[in-house]
Amino acid sequence: MTPDVSRKVLVVVVGGSERQRTEIERALMSFYKVQSFAEAEAAKAMLAKTTPALVLIDEEVPPKGGYKLLINLLLLPSLQGVPFVGLSGRPQSDLLDFIEAKKLGVALAKPFLRSRLLKSISGLINKSVEQGWEKIEPVQRQALTKTVALFNDISDNLESGEPIPFASVRESCKPLAQAIATQSYRDILKGVKGHDNYSYVHSLRVATFLSLFGTTIGMKGDELLLLASGGMLHDIGKMTIPHDVLNKPGKLSSEEFTVMKSHVTNSVALLNSGLEIPKGVIVIAEQHHEKLDGTGYPNGIKGGQLNELARMAAIVDIFGALTDRRVYKDPMPPEKALGIMAEMTDGLDQNFLALFRHVLLDAALEAA
Helix, strand or coil: CCCCHHHCCEEEEECCCHHHHHHHHHHHCCCCEEEEECCHHHHHHHHCCCCCCEEEEECCCCCCCHHHHHHHHCCCHHHCCCCEEEEECCCCCHHHHHHHHCCCEEEEECCCCHHHHHHHHHHHHHHHHHHHHHHCCHHHHHHHHHHHHHHHHHHHHHHHCCCCEHHHHHHHHHHHHHHHHCCCCHHHHHHCCCCCCHHHHHHHHHHHHHHHHHHHCCCCCHHHHHHHHHHHHCCHHHHHCCHHHHCCCCCCCHHHHHHHHHHHHHHHHHHHCCECCCHHHHHHHHHCCCCCCCCCCCCCCCHHHCCHHHHHHHHHHHHHHHHCCECCECCCCHHHHHHHHHCCCCCCCHHHHHHHHHHHHHHHHHCC
16 A cells, blocks of 8 residues: 555655665655755745644755754744754764754754654654643543653663553553543544554553443443553553564565564563563453454464453454554544454454444544
8 A cells, every 4th residue: 555645744854965865765754754955945945835744954954054054944934843853973063952952852963773763753743742632621631641651651661671660550541541431532532643653542542442341341440440551551562663564554574474463472571571560451462462263363362261351452452453543544434444343253252342332433433
């Protein structure tokens, strides 16, 4: 499937060598619409009329350099509030120092990892989405701000080798569970539209839908909180998967799919090494890709071996994946997604699917 550029936000790249600009374009083109310029004047003329999601400036920009260009761009009304990424290979860089001092974005010294560039751009673009959460009523706002902070903290934990503390997870998921218990969740699902961290968006939607399942069968309190926490952590191993594989548009190769499937065993390993992670949370992470007929992964368990939490999570995970919005696809209509799932008689628990069908449909339509 060819990505639809109209769904992508614009990133403008200015300066640096032609080779560098080409490499950056290739790195970004799957996720963003990219327009690049070799020199300052053409970039300035375009940016005076267009507001991109982000501007990336290299120190080496003809005729007067990246720092002078940045100073001029900051005078443009069209760029008020737009974040910047600065690149420089110089030991002392006015461009990078200014970006850091004025908190305009991210300053990257060359050479840098491609993954760091992607993470920096994604994080800056997400800030504008997250600023919109300030307008949401308090409980739903906290559900969003606390869970995204949780996701960022866990990412930091993994990089530093620190265990995941469930006490923090539980505390972060309390507003989400509270919102679900009072059926006030519409703005949570709407609030993550346009957010650039797909793993976070998918996990939050799964946590929301899974918690809604729980309320349908009478769960509340700590049980509901376990479902919310399990949903947020069910794909935590995806933080270990290379960005190219995790966010690849189109079908994965057999080798890439093997790498992708490893997120489950990685999730379980991370949770088992965590602090006081409940068994139910680990079961959700371990079994949500298993199928009733034993054709799922990673362990090929089937039938009565499948935990009820996992059966619920499998339904929610597939529904979430089909109805998620990606830069390369529109969300599938919920009715169509449920129709496809109804045909998965060998893989999904159809009794659970029938029981929860209206809950999923109502939730997805509420957030449309």
